[in-house]
Amino acid sequence: MADNPGKPRSFQEIILRLQTYWAEQGCAIMQPYDMEVGAGTFHPATTMRSLGSKPWAAAYVQPSRRPTDGRYGDSPNRWQHYYQYQVIIKPSPPDLQAIYLGSLKAIGIDMDLHDIRFVEDDWESPTLGAWGLGWEVWCDGMEVSQFTYFQQVGGHDCKPVSGELTYGLERLAMYVLGFDDGNEMPFNDPDAPITLTYGDVFREAEAQYARWNFDVADTDTLLQHFLDAEAECARILDAPEDDPKTGRRIVMALPAYDQCIKASHIFNLLDARGVISVTERQAYIGRVRTLAKACADAFVQTEAGGYAA
C-alpha cells in the first residue's frame, strides 16, 4: 500500500484496508465466526486463544448482533446487526499503540490534522468472566476504537497478556467517509456500475429482524433453546478426555463453547423481548458465565490452550 493512500471511498474499502494493514503486521486474517454473537470478542479466536501461553495474532471482521439496538432501519447510527473489526495479539507487542495508530493512517486519518486521544475505559464482560484495562480511542472527540489489555478471561489470568483492538466499523466509516446517516454511506465503490449504500444492503433486514426480535420471537421456544444449550455444554464437557473410537485424548472445549455462545445470544434475544426482569438478568448472566468459565477451564486442557502431556 502506498504511503499516502488517500481517503477511502466506501465502507468495504475501509474493511479491505484494515485487512491489508493487519495482514502486513503479521496477523492471520480470519473470517467471521459462523454463529450469532454480540461482539467480536466472542469469536473463539479471541476468547479461547487469549487463554494459555501460546503466541497468537489474528484479525477479522465479526458481524455482531444486539437485538435491543434494533430501530427498524430508521436510525442513522443504530442497527441490531453491525460489524466489528477485531485484532488480537498475544503477547501484546510493546509498540501496540504505535501499530494501532498506523491502522488509522491506513484508513485515511491524517494524524497531523486530527486529535487522537487515549481515554481511560476499562473493559469487562460479565458473561465471559473477563476483564481488562485500556482506553477508548478518541478521534476529535469521537470514539473510534476500544483498546484493551486482557487481564482475565473465563476466570483465568491471561499469561501472557493479549492486546485486543475493536473498531466499531459503522461509526468509524461514517466518520472517515463523512456521513451523518450511516445508511447513506456507500457500501461498495461509488463509481461501480451498480452502487449500493449501507442502507440498500441492510435496511430491509433491519426492519424484519427488529420486528422478530421485539415482538414475534417465541419466548417459550427461546427459553427451551437456552436450557438445551446450557445442558449440552455441560454434557460435552462431562465427556471423558479419551476418545474411545480413536484412542486419542480429545478435550472438546470448542464445541462446548459454541453452546455457550448460543446461550449468550438467546439470552440477548429474551432480553429484547422484555421477558427478563432486573433480578433474573443477573442470574442469566451468571449462568452464561458459568458456561464460559467451564469452557475456558477445558480449553487450557487442550494443546492449543498450552496443555502439554
Added chain:
Amino acid sequence: MPDLLIELFSEEIPARMQTRAAEDLKARMTDALVEAGLTYAGAAAFSTPRRLTLTVQGLLSESPTVKEERKGPKVDAPDKAIEGFLRGAGLTRDNLEVRDDKKGQVYFASITKPGRPAAEIIAEVLEDVIRNFPWPKSMRWGAGSLRWVRPLHSILCILTDDAGEATVVDLDVDGIKAGNATEGHRFMGEGRFAVTSFEDYAAKLKRNKVVLDAEERAAHIWQDATNQAFASGLEVVEDKGLLAEVAGLVEWPVVLMGAIDEAFLGLPPEVLKTSMKEHQKFFSVRNPKTGRIERFITVANMETADQGATILAGNDRVLSARLADGAFFWENDLRVARAGMDEWIAKLENVTFERRLGSQAERITRIAALARELAPAVGADPDLAEQAAKVAKADLSSEMVYEFPELQGVMGRYYALEAGMPEDVAMAAQEHYSPLGPSDAVPTGPVSVAVALADKLDLLTGFWAIDEKPTGSKDPFALRRAALGVIRLVVENTIKLKLSGVFFEHGRKFGADQAKERIRLEAKRLRAEYENPENRESEEMHDAIKVAGEAMYQTDEASRDLVNFIQDRLKVYLRDQGIRHDVIDACLAMPNNDDLALLVKRATALSDALKTDDGENLVQGFKRANNILTQAEEKDGVEYSYGADVKFAETDEEKALFAALDTAEAQISKAMEAEDFATAMGSMARLRGPIDAFFEAVQINTDNDVIRRNRLNLLSRIRQICGQAADLTRIEG
C-alpha cells in the same frame, strides 16, 4: 550535593489517577531515601498523561557511616549462643571485644555500617517503589510480570552533580533499563532526547510540546477559555473537577471554542451541560444576559496547520449526534410528562428499591402518606404534599434520567411543570433529595420540606426495620447522610416534630400493620363461624397475635434506637456549630428530647448562658446546692422537695434568696411555657448573686433541725427552678 531526576514514562495514565500518583511517587521515594540515610533539600512531583516525574534537589551523595555497638552473651556462654550472636552481627569471634560487666566477662561487637553511594540506594528504593506502587488498578502486559497502571515503557533516572554532570543510575526493572532519555508529545515531539538535569528536562519537554506541570496546563486552559468566551461577550461555566480532568487528558492543551447547533438551544441548560461534560468533556459557555448555554469549549492535544478547524468540526459533529439523542429523550419524555406521568409512576412498580423493602412504587406510597401527615407540622397543604410525593420520583423512569442519572430531580421539576402541576409540587421534585451534605442548601418551601423529610424518614425507618444500620465506615445506603438531612431540615426550618412518634407510627408499616390486619381477618372469620364451636379455638389466631406482638415490640425497639441514632448525629452537628458535648448531654436529659428544634433551642440558650460570667457561676452555685442536698437526702433517707418557708429564714441573705427565687420562678415558668429558654436562662443567671451570697453567709447544717430542714428545702427550690431548662448536673467543670 547532587539533584535526582526520575521520569516513569508509560502509556496513557487515567486522568483521575495522575495527581495522586505523582504525590505517591514523591512521598514513597523521599520517605525511603530518608529512611536509608539520604536527606534532601527539596522535592517536587509532576504528572502528564504519559509520565510521572520526580525531582529531588540537594540530595546527600552518600549515606552517612553508622557505628553500632551490640552487647552479646557472656564469655562462658554455650557456643550455640555465641555463634548465633556472631551470625546476627555478621562478624567472626576475633572481631569481638571482651568487657567486664556486672555479671562477669561479656562479648561486645562493634559494627560499622559504611555509607553507601546515593546511586546504589536510589536504584534499590526506586525499584521497590515501582514494584509496589499503590495504583487503584494495575495491570500486566506482554509476557512480563511487572504491574503498572498501563504498560511502562521507559525509566529516566539521573543524578546531576554540582558541576552539572549527569550520571545514569544503574537500574533494571523487569528488563526496562534506566537511562537519561525520554520523548515529548506523541505526535508533535521530535523523537527521543537525552537530558542532563531537571531544568534541561523541563525546557526540552516544552520544546517537544509537553507542559509538565498539570497546574500550569489547567491555568492555561482556564485563561484561554475565559479569554475566548469573553471576546464573544460570553462566559465559561466554572467546573473545577472538569478542568482538572481535562488537564490530565492533554500534554499540550489547545483550547477551541465551538457553537452549539441552534436546534438544540431549547434543551434545558442542565441537559446541555451534563451531556457535554459527561460524554465529551466539554466546558459550557453561557450568555450572561440570557443565562443560556450557547457554545462549548473543547481542549485538544494537538496544534494543526488548519488551526484546529478539522478537530473542531469533528467535535461539533459528535456533539450534534449526542444532543440529537438528548433531544430525542427530551421529546419522548415531554409526551409522557404532558400525559400526567402515569406511565412512569406505573413503571416504578417493577423497580426494586430494596429486596426486603419492596418496590420503588411501594416506597413512594409510604412517602406520600407520611408527607401528608407531616404537612401540618411544616406548614404545607396536605393535599399538595401528598401529590408532590407521588410524582417526585416519577422522573426516575424517564429516558433522560436513565441516560444521565445525575439529572434526577432536575428533570422531575421540568416534567412536573409540563404535566401542569403547581410550582410548589414541581419544586419539591427537584428539592426533595436535598440536603445532600453538610454544606448543601436546605429546602425552605413547605411542600419541598414535607416531601424531603418524608423521603429521608422513610429511608431510615425502613432500613432500621430490616436491621440494616450503618456500622463503622460502612454505610452503603447513606443513612448517616439521611439523618443529617432530617436534622438540618427540622432545625433550620424550626419544625416542631416529635420523632419517636413519627418513627413508631411509620415503622408499623414495615410488618406490624400487616400482622394486625391478619388478626382482624382471622377475627372476622371466627365471628362468621361462631356458630360452629369447633372453630372457636384458632391456631391461626394464636399465631397471628404472637406475630403482631413481636412486630409491635420490634417496631418500638427500632424507633427508640433510631431516635438515639439521630441524637448521636445531632451531637456531631451541634459540635460543628461550637456547642459543647456536655451542654448537649444536659439538654438531652430533659423530656421531649426527640423534638430536635426544641432541643437545639435549649442547647443554644444554655451554651450562650454558659458563656456569661453569671451563667458559669450559677452552675457552680447550683452544683453546690445539689451536692449538699443530695448528701443530706442520702443521709436522712428523705427527699427534701418542698415546704421551705421564709418565716424560718434567719439571715438577710437567706431572705434575699427567698425573694429572688420567687421572682425568678414566676419569670421562668412564664418563659418555659413559651419555650423561651433564653429568657429562662437569663432569669436563672440572675440568681447567681443571691445564691453565692447565701452560701457565703449561711451554714446549712445547724443544730436546729427545723432551720436545717428549711434550708435544705430552700436548696431543693434552687435545684427545681434551675433544673427546669436543662440538667445542669451534667455540665462539666
